[in-house]
Amino acid sequence: MPELPEVEMRRRLVASCALHQRVERVIIRDTSILEGATPRTLQRNLAGREFVKTHRHGKWLFIGADSGRWLTMHFGMTGDIEYCEAPINEPPYTRARFGFENGQSLIFTDPRKFGEIGITSDISSFLNKRKWGPDPTHPGFDRVTFRDLLRNRTGLLKGVLMNQRVIAGVGNLYADEMLFQTGLHPETSVGNLRRATIDALYDAMMTVFAASLAVDTDYERLPGNFFLRHRNYSGLCPKCRRPLSTAQASGRTTYYCPRHQRRRS
């Protein structure tokens, strides 16, 4: 479910309510979400500590403790975070719970269990090990960066945009929005795209992320000409009011308007 803006919302939630309190207990309800960590290592590094800072890279969330270690979180398709009183109000599908001394808990829920939790001492090496690409919302990521990332790539544009090793944070839905706003067919070849087209894609990416965060990722509050408002099986193109088409691109369902999204360079 969550792409870059949704993970940013989760980061803000953690930053606003879960910092500077002592973690009394670390409870792992399902060890299958742990990646490179055990319940014991999480407890040893976090119990008795305070979370003091947060960081996000693409769809990854990092929560820093005063032990110097970072709790790492990825939300997969259905992962989420809640801050509530527990165990009284512990939500369904709770996979991990970090209980504070005030009775509130930071809770990681995930019905499908595609998400993961771990621990690292160094964010850079964590990201490098997975060969993750740069986060487009971080300082220094500009049009030139984007051009260089798309240069010398092959395959379909949709697949490249969703490839986290190229750009970290764009998923299926935001890729569709970017392609619609740029008027590009999802199966456009990424090779030999003109510079102006690549720049337009970059502009769309930045616009879409900012617009989504401006409405707290509530798509219903996006302007009516945004694709995300109409992206469903009965949806109509906001420009021509004709039914959208679907296709499989890189294994994912892609929605597009056949009139307004053409293969071109």
Added chain:
DNA sequence: AATTCCTCCTGATAGC
């Protein structure tokens, strides 16, 4: 080295 396909897991919904 870069891409594509299969797979993990569970709930919601479409279709019969």
Added chain:
DNA sequence: TGCTATCAGGAGGAAT
């Protein structure tokens, strides 16, 4: 109504 099939905002690993 009740059952079955399909699909879902992700990504690692195998296969190509």
